[in-house]
Amino acid sequence: MTTEHIAASINPWQVAQQQFDLAAERLNLDPGLRRVLREPRRELTVHFPVKMDDGSVQVFTGYRVQHNLGRGPAKGGIRYHQDVTLDEVKALAMWMTWKCAVVGIPYGGGKGGVIVDPKKLSQKELEALSRRFFTEIEVLVGPERDIPAPDVNTNAQVMAWFMDTYSMHAGHTVPGVVTGKPISLGGSEGRNEATARGTVFCIIEAARHLGIELPKARVAIQGFGNAGSIAAQLIGNEGATVVAVSDSTGGIHNPDGLDIKRILAWKKEHGTVQGFPGTTDITNEQLLEVDCDILIPAALENQITNRNADRIKAKLIAEAANGPTTPDADRELFRNSKFMIPDILCNAGGVTVSYFEWVQDLNRDHWSESVVNDKLKEIMVKAFQETLAIARREQIDMRTAAYLLAVQRVADATALRGLYP
Secondary structure, three states: OOHHHHHHHOOHHHHHHHHHHHHHHHHOOOHHHHHHHHOOOEEEEEEEEEEOOOOOEEEEEEEEEEEEOOOOOEEEEEEEEOOOOHHHHHHHHHHHHHHHHHOOOOOEEEEEEEEOOHHHOOHHHHHHHHHHHHHHHOOOOEOOOEEEEEOOOOOHHHHHHHHHHHHHHHOOOOHHHOOOOOHHHOOOOOOOOHHHHHHHHHHHHHHHHHOOOHHHOEEEEEOOOHHHHHHHHHHHHOOOEEEEEEEOOEEEEOOOOOOHHHHHHHHHHHOOOOOOOOOEEEOHHHHHOOOOOEEEEOOOOOOEOOOOHHHOOOOEEEOOOOOOEOHHHHHHHHHOOOEEEOHHHHOOHHHHHHHHHHHHHHOOOOOOHHHHHHHHHHHHHHHHHHHHHHHHHHOOOHHHHHHHHHHHHHHHHHHHHOOOO
């Protein structure tokens, strides 16, 4: 079985609930509160028509899930992918709740998705699909209610269409309804690099804790999209050597290091990183097992499983993707003294700068990139240190520690608010 087949056979919602149960058990959460937090608050499924370029009408299915609103409006991306399922969206919404709580920003978790392969759509069809989908989920969204953002296969242009659609219905411009917008429409400086930058801030802290010297460190990165490619550049700026990268078509490896700028140009021209001169082509599975000090999974969920966990050589794993490691793999990695920076902490830079964007939009303000990056660093370093302190005190892995921190914060907010009516 390939990693993709394994990933497809693991239900992300069961994984998310399992991770929550472990934390709830340790925190000795009230059973009623546990039942509340174990399920999403709202799940919306929509089936909507789109007129295609050839004049035919296709019906697409999309979802928007709000997991918890105890700490503020729902926040979370919308992805366009042919393999989107309701269970995947529910899991991602729950992870967003914990992610916002770990870094202490006033949001609950939400997520959305449309079952579509956007690479098969023209720009016109993509716009029609985006506007119609946003119209359908408008019953849930709003700048004080639920604020979507880009995710897999969606970008600033899609957010601009979402924002315009909502604004047309409202009769005035509402920039705060989505984040990850173009800067000219109220987007934030530094938003594009935020996920990767937050990941690298965490890696710097973890390397200091573990005694890894970054200028001597070798790094492998699975996934060469927004988070992966920018992380490759930023970690290179810290002096580390990137020895392997991969995208959806496969990967490349050179133990002496890769020239990331040249690989970006190569991928733009050839649509793949593979075949880059002076490197060996490898599979996505092989990339995870490359000889390196730091591994950054920045692709899809369920890549590190109990089948390959014992073959991972990296001392430090930084999850720039959501849910790349299964719970049984977590146990194996912890047993093998691997240090994991979990997704709900590691890739929270994206939602943190989305929060900054939202604050700027609500205040009709605009911050410089250096202000954004300084605020991001402060939040990421604080969240990392708080999580590390719990991990050391309780003698547990970093994921369990991050969950204890996050679930406690959400449980406190939910309990204080009480049950209505």
